[in-house]
Amino acid sequence: DRSFPYATSPPDKLLGGLLPDGLDERSCRSRYESSMYRRNPGRRPSPLLIAKLRKHEELQRRCGPNTNAYNLAIEQLRAGKSAGSPECKYVVSISYRGLGNRILAAASAFLYAVLTERALLVDPSNKMDELFCEPFPGTTWLLPRDFPLASYTNFSIDTAKSYGNMLRNKVLSADAPPAELPAFAYLHLDHDYGHEDKMFFCDDDQRLLSNVQWLVMRTDLYTVPGLFLITAFQEELDALFPERDAAFHHLARYLFYPTNHVWGLVTRYYRAYLARADLRVGIQVRNFDPRHAQSPHVLRQITSCVWREKVLPEVLATGEHAAPATPGAARSTAVLMTSLRPWYYERIKGMYWDHATATGEDVSVHQPSHEGQQQFGKRSHDGRAWAEMYLLSLCDVLVTSGWSTFGYVAQGLGGVAPWVLHKQPANLTAAPDPPCFRDVSMEPCFHAPHVYDCKMKRGLDTGEVLPHVRHCQDVSWGLKLV
Ligand code: GDP
Structure with missing residues (x-):
């Protein structure tokens, strides 16, 4: 139809309920205007995904910067002790390298935050604030500049407080009682990560991590196919994404809008x-x-x-x-x-x-x-x-x-x-x-997946476990949702 070069009318501004109502249109025009420029209306989000996102937005408001819960959590972090049953838990996402990597990393951290009911805060040092609109109504997803962990942006494979190093050095063990857990752990999920870091993708380790109030995650990878391999998350992921091949599609259209x-x-x-x-x-x-x-x-x-x-x-x-x-x-x-x-x-x-x-x-x-x-x-x-x-x-x-x-x-x-x-x-x-x-x-494609059977404690081709998590065609050892 040559007379109408833009979307087929009427454009669905909120993408079938994926987007929350009530965000300021003028401060982020792309969120409401992009449906006018897209001919392909895209996939429809499931009602459960919509409900979960609204619930998560509420959590982000309750736990975000400048709330009582956030201030308390920062005090716990300064004290270095894990709180008994804290009101709010957090994932801090450090994304770096190219813009594509940063977007995939933030989408992966967000889905992990949703599944584990943690507030997501993104490190602002990589222009995240200048490129992307705020995704959650009534709060910010940017980590405040006065975040007290010293030089957290330099955390690397050698950081002593990384989950992998704490396991390797037996500072932590999978059966540690919650009271003995540190206030934070650094999750090194970078392309160069080691065997113990990859234990992140095991159920027992997720159980332990669920009691650590602050998780600081650095990744340059799309780890979502790895999350689909963690048994504890599978039922919920299946419900949220009945069309698995549209997981990133929905996450990206929810989170990333150009300023x-x-x-x-x-x-x-x-x-x-x-x-x-x-x-x-x-x-x-x-x-x-x-x-x-x-x-x-x-x-x-x-x-x-x-x-x-x-x-x-x-x-x-x-x-x-x-x-x-x-x-x-x-x-x-x-x-x-x-x-x-x-x-x-x-x-x-x-x-x-x-x-x-x-x-x-x-x-x-x-x-x-x-x-x-x-x-x-x-x-x-x-x-x-x-x-x-x-x-x-x-x-x-x-x-x-x-x-x-x-x-x-x-x-x-x-x-x-x-x-x-x-x-x-x-x-x-x-x-x-x-x-x-x-x-x-x-x-x-998830470029550097784990290749380990957490139950049997031996090597495993993780591209052969689930029918919807397969090897990629471009990166043969990588994993992707199909
Ligand atoms: P990847 O390295 O191809 O996986 O993609 P990334 O986006 O993570 O990193 C490549 C970076 O190089 C981009 O973020 C840009 O800064 C730059 N770049 C690569 N290709 C292009 C391009 O076609 N156009 C522009 N403007 N920049 C590009």
Whole structure:
């Protein structure tokens, strides 16, 4: 329908009840406006998920910063002792590394907080406050700057108070009485984590952790498939997410909305370059190896993927033309490319200018930025990355780069199972064949899962335990919900 390039009306502002009513619309325009820009209305949240989110919002208000319960909990933390039965318990989420990793980490910490009835507080030091709107009405999810744990942002695999190290050094044992537990434990769930850290994914350890008032979690991973493997959580997860392949989809659309500045970047670009096309195709090119920043093999990989899978029309030989088109009558496709470099975009754009398409369709190609390389802690860089992820999520069809969390976030927000470009081997001599595959679900991949049978205390292929937790196609040892 060319007359209405935006959502099919009327847009469902609260996404079927996923979003709470009563958040201020002006301070976060994206939350209520994004449904107008999305053609794909997405999956419907289950009534139980909706009810659980409303209950959790109430918990966040009761336990959040500036409440009596929070002040008491901070006193316990200063005293170093676990409270008997505290009114509120907490997960502090430290997210770091690239923006995709940070989003997956915060979504994972949030689901863990919901399942364990803890308030989630996110470490503000990584621009979380400048990029994302506050998700919970009437309170903040940002950890106050005067949080008393010394240098918690530097916690690492070597931190003595990590759960893994406390187990290893026998400071803690799984049968410790609650009164002897420390006031906090650091959960190191990072890609480099060790065997004892991974005990986090065992039922006995969850039982023990449930009595620790403060958990400080650092992860750069999407740990949600791991939570589905913990028996104690399974019944509730099944009820909350009857469609398991939409877990991140719902979590992301609940939690992550661009702040007004970033929303301006998204909407101005969308309206100027994408809105009027009949079809929007997003292509995310992530080169993990700098040698592939300008590779004819990777270029061929992209074009053979989109042509083989009929994502874009093929081009004719120079000088050839399809049946003469009446101006304005041909179907138009807008391609949104995102990449740190301009090279692939320039080649593909040039190809569709130099050559006619076999179908007579018009193809325009756009790339908002080319930042050159990943940068850390720079505001405008992160804002652009977030805007581009969001723009990709507004596309009708997606082609992403395997292994990239940047693409995972876009596909989850958009509710689209992407075509995935195989990661290129270092010594690339030809385009990978086949160039891409269709992902089985829109879920992100958990890149570093545990491979342990908690009951039998031996190694286990965790991709073979549940029918809906399988190995990923892009990262073969990873796990994803299907
Ligand atoms: P991953 O490394 O691909 O898993 O994705 P991350 O988002 O975690 O980290 C990559 C970071 O590099 C992003 O957060 C951006 O800062 C930057 N980056 C990578 N690709 C792009 C892109 O296409 N556009 C922009 N603007 N930034 C990108």
